[in-house]
Amino acid sequence: MSSQTADDHVFKALAHPRRRELLDQLKDAPQTTGMLCEAFPDIDRCTVMLHLKVLEEAELVVAKREGRERWNHLNALPIKHIHDRWISQYAGHALSIIDRLKSDLEG
Template sequence: MIDDDLVFKALADPTRRFLLDLLFARDGRTLTELESELAMTRFGVMKHLRVLADADLVITRRQGREKLHFLNPVPIRQIHDRWIDKYTEHRTAALLDLKRELEGESP
């Protein structure tokens, strides 16, 4: 079970969302690779990665001498299923019904 508050806190920051986008584009990056994409110190990037790891959005694995960072999309999907999907389902069904009615289709 994920802690929704940690995930929302992690996703609230644009720098952390950018790091997730980088990992989405190419998974398994080193701290040096991630740092090169941001105008901040290595320590600053490490702090952001720690928040993402605490929310289970980033998983770090050692490969030889390097630590590679990987995106874990599961908590985002769980947030989607829990908080977004249930609020959009009714509206989507209503829009489909309206479309059918306007186009004269039978359900």
């Protein structure tokens, strides 16, 4: 998968608030799909599975079967890649604009 396509998958996955909530649930420790379903009683198991599939396609979640259980693990590397590629570059530019504005206002 090209870097552009990978970025598109990550942005798509992060665009939905429920998927971001699922990632928050996995931030501290892996969880089974059943545990994630219990954490979101307002949506059914099928919907949780669909969200997990989008997260897996973006490589934000890695699922491993252990017996009858499916453990979901957070993979934060795609988020770091987005930060390095997009956020840090634009943040630096924004900070230089703010610094110039501060200098103009003070000066």
